[in-house]
Amino acid sequence: MADSYLHRSADGAAVSRRTAIKLGTSAAAIALAAPAVIIPGRARAADKLALISWGGGYRKAWEEAFVNPFVKETGIEVVIADTPDLAKVKAQVTSKNVEWDVFDCPGSMALAGAAEGFWEPLDKKIIDTSDVYTAFGADYLPYYMFAGGVGWDPKRHAPGKAPADFVQLFDAAKFPGRRGLRTRISETLDIALLGDGVAPDKLYPLDVERGFKALDKIKPHVKKWIAETPQTISLVQNNEIDFSYTYSGRVKAAQKDGVSIEFSWAQTINALNYLTVLKGSKRKDAAMRLIAFTLRPDRAAAFAELLGYTPTVNKALPLITPETRRWMPDMKNPKNVVMDDLWWQKNYTALQKRYSEWQLT
Amino acid sequence: MRSRHVALFLAPSLLLMAAVFLVPLGQMAATSVDGAALSARAYEELAASTLFRRVLANTFEISLGSMLATLLLGYPIAYHLSRVPPARRAIYMVMVLLPFWTSILVKSFAFTVILGEQGIVNSLLRFAFGPTAALPLLFNRTGAIVGMVHYLLPFMVFPILVSLLAQGSDLHKAARVMGAGRTRIFLRVTLPLSLPGVLAGCVMTLVLSLGSFVTPELLGGRKDLMMANLVDFYTRVSLDWGVSSAIAVILLVLTGMLIVALARLPGEHKLI
Numbered sequence: 001m002a003d004s005y006l007h008r009s010a011d012g013a014a015v016s017r018r019t020a021i022k023l024g025t026s027a028a029a030i031a032l033a034a035p036a037v038i039i040p041g042r043a044r045a046a047d048k049l050a051l052i053s054w055g056g057g058y059r060k061a062w063e064e065a066f067v068n069p070f071v072k073e074t075g076i077e078v079v080i081a082d083t084p085d086l087a088k089v090k091a092q093v094t095s096k097n098v099e100w101d102v103f104d105c106p107g108s109m110a111l112a113g114a115a116e117g118f119w120e121p122l123d124k125k126i127i128d129t130s131d132v133y134t135a136f137g138a139d140y141l142p143y144y145m146f147a148g149g150v151g152w153d154p155k156r157h158a159p160g161k162a163p164a165d166f167v168q169l170f171d172a173a174k175f176p177g178r179r180g181l182r183t184r185i186s187e188t189l190d191i192a193l194l195g196d197g198v199a200p201d202k203l204y205p206l207d208v209e210r211g212f213k214a215l216d217k218i219k220p221h222v223k224k225w226i227a228e229t230p231q232t233i234s235l236v237q238n239n240e241i242d243f244s245y246t247y248s249g250r251v252k253a254a255q256k257d258g259v260s261i262e263f264s265w266a267q268t269i270n271a272l273n274y275l276t277v278l279k280g281s282k283r284k285d286a287a288m289r290l291i292a293f294t295l296r297p298d299r300a301a302a303f304a305e306l307l308g309y310t311p312t313v314n315k316a317l318p319l320i321t322p323e324t325r326r327w328m329p330d331m332k333n334p335k336n337v338v339m340d341d342l343w344w345q346k347n348y349t350a351l352q353k354r355y356s357e358w359q360l361t
Numbered sequence: 362m363r364s365r366h367v368a369l370f371l372a373p374s375l376l377l378m379a380a381v382f383l384v385p386l387g388q389m390a391a392t393s394v395d396g397a398a399l400s401a402r403a404y405e406e407l408a409a410s411t412l413f414r415r416v417l418a419n420t421f422e423i424s425l426g427s428m429l430a431t432l433l434l435g436y437p438i439a440y441h442l443s444r445v446p447p448a449r450r451a452i453y454m455v456m457v458l459l460p461f462w463t464s465i466l467v468k469s470f471a472f473t474v475i476l477g478e479q480g481i482v483n484s485l486l487r488f489a490f491g492p493t494a495a496l497p498l499l500f501n502r503t504g505a506i507v508g509m510v511h512y513l514l515p516f517m518v519f520p521i522l523v524s525l526l527a528q529g530s531d532l533h534k535a536a537r538v539m540g541a542g543r544t545r546i547f548l549r550v551t552l553p554l555s556l557p558g559v560l561a562g563c564v565m566t567l568v569l570s571l572g573s574f575v576t577p578e579l580l581g582g583r584k585d586l587m588m589a590n591l592v593d594f595y596t597r598v599s600l601d602w603g604v605s606s607a608i609a610v611i612l613l614v615l616t617g618m619l620i621v622a623l624a625r626l627p628g629e630h631k632l633i
Contacts (some may be wrong), residue, residue, distance in 0.1 A: 087597040108598070116600065183583075224500045227578040227590075234470055239479045240499070349599040356594070357412040359583040360419075 026320035048077040049286045053104040055082045056252065061306035064106075070293045076286045086113060089278060091119050098280040101287040107341030108348060109185060110140040110274035115345060122279040126288040128295065131313045134272060134338070143294050144309040145338070147329040148187055149268040151246035153236050155260045161290045163243055165267035167336060170195025170218050177242030178223040180235055185355035186344045190269055190337065191245060192218070200267075204340045208351065212358065225359060236261055252327050267335040272312070304328075386613075393606035403607035413608070420588040420612075421619075423502065424570040424579065427509035431561065431566050434510060435517030439558075440551075442518070443525035451499065457515050465512075469579035472508060473499060505581030516569060517562035524555050524558025525551065564620055571616055588612055 053062055059080060067078050084105040092098045105113075113119055119139035122129070127141065136140050150169050151163040157177070163169040169179070170192065182188050189211040193203060196214035223241050226232055232246035233254045251263040272360035275294065277287040293299060300311035308327035311317065318330075329336055393403050407413045438457065442450050460468070475481050476498040483495040498504060528551065536546045574589040588608060595605035 085597060086600060087602075090600055090602075112598075112600065136394075183578075210385055225583040228466070228575070230466060231469075231579065234473070237475055238470075238473045240473055240477045311567075352594065352598065353410075356586060356591075357415070360412065360415045360586060 012223075027229060047078045047283075049102065049283050050100050050292060051078055051080045051102045051104065051290065052084050052100050053080055053082070058218040058307065061303060065299055065303035066290070066294050069299065070290055071143050073293075074286075074289060076289070078290070084109060086118075089113060089118050090116065093279050096280060097277050098282065100278050101281045101283050102290055103276045103278060105185070105274055105276065107272055107274060107339060110276055111137075111341050111345035112348075113276060114139055118276075118279055120279050120281060120284055120287075122291070123285070123288040125284070127292040130263060131315055132295070133314050134312050136274075140274045140276045141291060141295075142274050142312050143291075143300070144273050144303065144311055145270050145329070146273065146309050147248040147268040148191075148245060148301070148318060149248065149336070150264040151232065151236055151244045151251055151261055152242060152347075153239070154262045155261050156239070157242065161228070162262075162264075164264045166191045166194040167197060170214060170340060172218065172221040175243070177221075178240070179218065179221050180224045180226050180232060180244040181218075181222050182232075182245060183225045183227040183349045183356075183359070186339070186348055187245070187269055187271070188215070189351065190339065194267070194269075194337065200335050200337045203337055204343050206347075207341065208347075212354075233259065248327055248329070249308050254332075265329065265333075267333075267337075268329045269337055269339060270310075270329050270331075271339040272273075272341065273309070376566050378522045388611055393610050395603055396466075403601075404604040404611075406604055407607055407611070416586050416591050417611075417615075418431075419584070419586060420571060421615075423505055423509070423585065423587065424567055424573075426502075427506050427513060427570045428563055428567045430492055430506060430510045431513045431517045432563060434561065435514055436521055436559070438514070439518045439521035439525055439555075442522050457518050460511055461515065465575050465579065468511070469508070469576075472504070472511075472580055476504060498578060500543065501582040502585055505577040505585045508576040508580040509573060512573075512576060513566040513569060516565045520561040520565065521555055521558040524561075525553045528554050560623065560626075564623060567619070567623075568616065571612065 001051055051062075051067070053059060059082070062080065067080065070076070071078055081100075084103055086105075086109045089100070089103065092100060103109075103113075103119075110119075113136055116138050121139045122141055129136070129141065132142070134145070136142050150163050150165070154162075161175075163171070163175045168175050170204075172179075181191075189208070190203065191208055192214040193206060194200060195218070196210060198207065198210070202284045224231070224235055226235070226244075229247070229250065232244045235241045235244075236244050237254070237259050246263070248263050248268070251261055254261050275291045277284060277291070294303070295313050297311075297313055297315035297319060300313050300316035303309070304311050304316065304320050305324050308324055310328045310331075311320075394400055395402065442453055442457075445453065473480065477483070478495065478499070480499070482498060486494045486496065498507070532550055533546055533555075536550050543547065551599075572589050573587060574593065577585045577587050578590065592605045592608050595601045595608065
């Protein structure tokens, strides 16, 4: 196809230097587009511990709070690569060609991976979990909690005029405005049920049918179903939506950049982030030692200071400054909910298919 | 003699393609039927899935729409580029390539500023025709296609430009001597001779847009889910590589058929 096309112009009247240059230009155009195919960061050095985590400010916080002091203390070198991807874990573990060691991921990935047998059991001789106050499995360890809730622009909606909790977010009559919800069913179904009046302590197991009915009702008021997390902030900023389901960490960073956006602490969905070690890791002991290091109260508190997430070890909490504590959910607030990752692990795939289909109709 | 030379020149690239393209493609096809088990499970699941059928229809609608819009915008640009002096053309070509150097997240933010409810276009419309005159340009199919066209334009402009530049100026002189006017020269000489470039551009943009992923997610609405998003879901979230391979195989076959149909369009310049 392409080569008969080239043939034709080469056979044409004017095979000139110029034509050749133009052909070269279109080849260059394709080459320029090629980086759009993302080449994953690889941790090549065989003796270095490979940590797979997220980029940007998140990575800097990891370096400052955990990796740099860890290297100094243990002499174990660490390579940080972006981005946690369960498909690549599956490829490595099933082909027994494991390059990654420590994997930093949300509950959906940690539990799906656990069900597939992708993780090494946590070595309790190295990792002291006695102070961790949340539940966890034998092969995945929660190390911080993040909060999702309602975000809005205080310049456009004075306090009281914007929904503060999920019941108000799902009440379009009392709080008229354009809403932004996520394209993922986890979190979305939780807030739909809370919005429909389900008591926070009776949320799980989720009443799926009731949740979808609540979503049916709010559907006409949702202007954008958001797949990419940065849009949960930027669309409020651009005045394309009024009320967004977003995350405290994102709002904190946006406020720092001067964006007029507020986050409601009246009710939050709280989810855990986990650390795991890939099955067949060549540096298993070093990986366990890094995980143990993140649970040290002073380190966990330092990480919290940088990103505003809540540590999962009790002893870290008193070490956090009041300014940072302002960005942490009050776990004594009875309206707050912690996501049940185990429930979601069993139900996520089927419900996400149903939800995607629901959006198309 | 000549064909032997051609084969010789093509051999290295053909070998490379066989190793890095055909082999993985074969593996993917094998995964879709669960290897030696030759199971039709993945295909049965897709055949029963309303989600898959809707997304498949979406994918082809958005891709063909984007291809046509890109052609309508790209041809005049290529035509103009072929008529300006080479020095100025170089500058214009850089401008055509600009979309490549911008991250999609930045572009989506910029498009929101232009096309959004409070964006430049709608502000102008309200200024001109009163406060109710605003068009929904974002988070729907229009938004998705605008974003795609912006990305695809260079892939249409360059092949057409190449085929326009390959036309000798003698041809146009001859036509003029024979008494043809500008319109007639364009319709009878320039346009027909540029059709291979048009076809190449159409095929390239179509193939690229069939696999697009982030642009419709950022600028489209809830009904603009594309096939690549579904492949992503099966690959990375549900880890069901059988189904994601089956989707890829189906998309490959349908795209192949579409390209053959495009290339066989009636006319003197059909490619197959």
